[in-house]
Amino acid sequence: MKRHALSTRLWHWLNVLCVVILFMSGLNISNAHPRLYWGDWGFAAGSEWLAVPRFPGWMTIPGHYSLAGAREWHVLVAWPFALGLLFIWAAMLANRHFAQDIATTRAEWRWSAIRADVAKHLRLDFEHAGSKFNFLQKLAYGIVLGVLLPGMILTGMGISPGMEPLLSPVIDLVGGRQSMRSLHFILAWAIFAFLVLHVALVLLSHPLRQMRDMITGGSDAP
Numbered sequence: 001m002k003r004h005a006l007s008t009r010l011w012h013w014l015n016v017l018c019v020v021i022l023f024m025s026g027l028n029i030s031n032a033h034p035r036l037y038w039g040d041w042g043f044a045a046g047s048e049w050l051a052v053p054r055f056p057g058w059m060t061i062p063g064h065y066s067l068a069g070a071r072e073w074h075v076l077v078a079w080p081f082a083l084g085l086l087f088i089w090a091a092m093l094a095n096r097h098f099a100q101d102i103a104t105t106r107a108e109w110r111w112s113a114i115r116a117d118v119a120k121h122l123r124l125d126f127e128h129a130g131s132k133f134n135f136l137q138k139l140a141y142g143i144v145l146g147v148l149l150p151g152m153i154l155t156g157m158g159i160s161p162g163m164e165p166l167l168s169p170v171i172d173l174v175g176g177r178q179s180m181r182s183l184h185f186i187l188a189w190a191i192f193a194f195l196v197l198h199v200a201l202v203l204l205s206h207p208l209r210q211m212r213d214m215i216t217g218g219s220d221a222p
Helices: 006-032 067-094 097-102 111-122 135-158 168-174 177-204 207-216
Strands: none
Touching (some): 006 207, 067 097, 135 168, 168 177, 177 207
């Protein structure tokens, strides 16, 4: 038995590539107008809720300021990013990876269980029995797969001029197009924070074995 299914491994590496390119091209797009607003309208300095710093070339795609070039990269990679998410959800439901490994149980939501899981993480003790992932891992993966990644797609479509008429009820629900842009920015940085935490925990927990397992599938045997 493989620890990670082929579908999971293919999506994992495709998603890493897509997220990196989308994030870096998004920083270049942010440089074009580094202020965020709530509502339908926003342009003037002083009315923003957040003034975003300009990002250096080594953090952006392309490596120099180019709004047109960054948008081309962003739109190009958005398609495999969105289709990949659709693929992994179909695969997880078909092979029961979501139901067996990611869905939490009522017992795991007890405060005593959560407190014990947090305490183990603080001790850098990531061993767990009875399931592939512990509660905090399930919660994190569930939020990423069910909220952050779909939210990025939805808000990205909401600030795309061609998609605005289709998503006008959703745009109105959050307060306007500028609100969608702000949410897109917030979700992007939330995914970045998860990526940093995810990599840090891998480095603290048998990194070579974990990397090998995500490439070859590993073994689910005891």
